[in-house]
Amino acid sequence: MTYSDRVAPLQACSSGALTGKVRVPGDKSISHRALILGALAVGRTEISGLLEGEDVLNTAKAMRSLGATVERTGDFAWAVKGVGVAGFAQPRGPLDFGNSGTGCRLVMGAVAGCPISAVFDGDASLRSRPMRRVLDPLELMGAKVGGSEQGGRLPLTLNGARDPVPIIYRTPVASAQIKSAVLLAGLAAPGVTTVIEQEASRDHTELMLRHFGAEIVSTKEGVHGRRIALTGQAELQGAHVVVPADPSSAAFPIVAALIVEGSDILLSDVMTNPLRTGLFTTLREMGASIEQSEARGDAGEPMAQLRVRASKLRGVEVPPERAPSMIDEYLVLAVAASFAEGATVMRGLKELRVKESDRLAATADMLRVNGVKVEISGDDLIVEGKGHVPGGGLVATHMDHRIAMSALVMGLASDRPVKVDDTAFIATSFPDFIPMMRSLGAEFS
Ligand code: S3P
Numbered sequence: 212m213t214y215s216d217r218v219a220p221l222q223a224c225s226s227g228a229l230t231g232k233v234r235v236p237g238d239k240s241i242s243h244r245a246l247i248l249g250a251l252a253v254g255r256t257e258i259s260g261l262l263e264g265e266d267v268l269n270t271a272k273a274m275r276s277l278g279a280t281v282e283r284t285g286d287f288a289w290a291v292k293g294v295g296v297a298g299f300a301q302p303r304g305p306l307d308f309g310n311s312g313t314g315c316r317l318v319m320g321a322v323a324g325c326p327i328s329a330v331f332d333g334d335a336s337l338r339s340r341p342m343r344r345v346l347d348p349l350e351l352m353g354a355k356v357g358g359s360e361q362g363g364r365l366p367l368t369l370n371g372a373r374d375p376v377p378i379i380y381r382t383p384v385a386s387a388q389i390k391s392a393v394l395l396a397g398l399a400a401p402g403v404t405t406v407i408e409q410e411a412s413r414d415h416t417e418l419m420l421r422h423f424g425a426e427i428v429s430t431k432e433g434v435h436g437r438r439i440a441l442t443g444q445a446e447l448q449g450a451h452v453v454v455p456a457d458p459s460s461a462a463f464p465i466v467a468a469l470i471v472e473g474s475d476i477l478l479s480d481v482m483t484n485p486l487r488t489g490l491f492t493t494l495r496e497m498g499a500s501i502e503q504s505e506a507r508g509d510a511g512e513p514m515a516q517l518r519v520r521a522s523k524l525r526g527v528e529v530p531p532e533r534a535p536s537m538i539d540e541y542l543v544l545a546v547a548a549s550f551a552e553g554a555t556v557m558r559g560l561k562e563l564r565v566k567e568s569d570r571l572a573a574t575a576d577m578l579r580v581n582g583v584k585v586e587i588s589g590d591d592l593i594v595e596g597k598g599h600v601p602g603g604g605l606v607a608t609h610m611d612h613r614i615a616m617s618a619l620v621m622g623l624a625s626d627r628p629v630k631v632d633d634t635a636f637i638a639t640s641f642p643d644f645i646p647m648m649r650s651l652g653a654e655f656s
Pocket residue numbers: 239240241313385386387388389391412413538539562
C-alpha cells in the first residue's frame with residue numbers, strides 16, 4: 212500500500228518538554244542523486260543512510276526500469292550497478308514519480324541524453340506542477356517532448372537525444388532541479404555544458420558528480436550566483452555515498468524544540484552545506500539556541516551534531532536572496548514566527564507557489580485557521596507573532612508532506628490542539644516522523 216491509498220488524520224496537543232537524541236532520515240536530495248548517478252556510473256555504487264521515503268523509492272524503481280540493478284542490502288543500505296552514461300534501456304512502462312518533483316525532473320535530464328523514449332507520470336500534485344522549466348533546456352539539447360504534451364504537464368513522453376548538444380544555459384529561476392537536469396543531460400553531450408545561476412542553488416549534483424569522477428568546475432558569478440561547467444561524455448565510476456541526515460527534515464524537530472517550553476534535544480549527522488542552512492541562520496537571528504558541534508564531512512558534504520534548546524524568539528526580516536538556501540523550510544519557519552514576538556517578513560517567495568502545493572497560500576491558511584495574523588503581499592509573507600498561538604484549527608494538507616509536519620509541530624505548543632486532515636504524505640520524505648517525534652515527548656492523538 213502506498214501513501215495515496217489511505218487518509219490518516221491526526222492531532223497534535225500541547226506537550227511537555229521535548230528531550231532526547233535522534234537522527235532524522237537521510238537527505239532526500241542526496242538520496243535521489245546517489246541512485247541516479249549510481250545508475251549512470253560504470254560499476255557498483257554503495258549507498259548508506261539512504262532515505263527510504265516514497266519519493267526516493269520511486270526514483271529507485273525508475274532506475275530499475277531504465278536498466279540499472281538496484282538492491283537493498285541492509286537497513287538504509289543500497290547497492291546500484293550502473294549502465295554507464297547514456298546507457299539507459301528503453302523502459303517497458305511509464306515511470307511513475309508519485310509526489311516527487313525532484314525525482315521526476317532529474318530523471319528527465321538523465322533520459323534526455325539517451326536515445327530512448329520514456330513516459331513520465333506522477334500523482335495529482337505532481338501532475339499539476341510545471342515541467343516546461345526543465346523541458347525547455349532539454350529541448351535545446353536535442354530532446355523532444357512527444358505528441359500533444361507541449362503544455363509541459365505530466366503525463367508526458369520524453370524522447371531523448373541520440374546526439375545531445377552541449378549548451379550554455381542561464382536558469383530563469385534559482386532551481387537546483389533545473390540546473391541538475393541540464394547537467395545530467397550534459398553528461399552525454401560532447402564538450403562543455405554550462406549552467407549559470409543568478410543565485411546559487413543547492414550544489415549536491417556538482418559535489419556528487421565530482422565524487423563519481425566527472426570533471427566539473429564551479430565558479431562565482433556576480434554577487435550571489437554560480438557558473439558551473441561540466442565536461443561531457445564523461446565516464447562515471449561507481450562510488451561509496453554516505454547520506455547525511457536531511458536538514459529539511461531536521462527543521463521540524465528543531466522548531467518543535469524551540470517552541471515547546473523546557474525542550475533540549477540533540478540531532479546527529481545533520482548536513483550543514485551552506486546552500487541548505489538558511490533556516491538555521493534565520494532562526495539564530497530570531498534568538499534560537501542552536502549549537503553546532505562534532506563537524507565532519509563526507510564526499511564534500513559537511514555534517515554536524517546540533518543541540519537545540521527552547522528559546523524566546525523575535526520577529527525578523529528574511530531577505531529574498533536567502534530563499535534558495537531554505538526554500539523548503541518557509542512553512543515551518545512561519546510556525547516559529549507565529550510563536551515569536553513581533554512581525555517576521557519573508558521576502559521573495561514566488562517559487563513556493565509551485566511546490567508540492569501552493570505553499571504560500573497553504574502557509575497563510577494554516578496560520579489563519581489557528582488564530583495567527585498573516586498577510587501575503589505580492590511574493591512576501593508577513594506573520595504577526597504574538598508569543599503564543601491559539602490553535603484549534605483543522606489544517607488541509609493538499610498532498611503536501613511539509614504542510615502536515617509543520618501543522619503538527621505548531622500543535623505541540625499551541626493553546627488548543629491542531630488537527631491535520633491527512634498525515635499520509637509524510638511518508639514521502641520522513642516516514643518515521645510521528646514515532647520519532649513521540650520518542651522526544653511529542654503528544655499526538
Ligand atoms: C531540490 C530542489 C528544490 C527543493 C526540492 C529539492 C533538489 O527545488 O524545493 O525539495 O533536490 O534539487 P527547486 O530546485 O525547484 O527549487
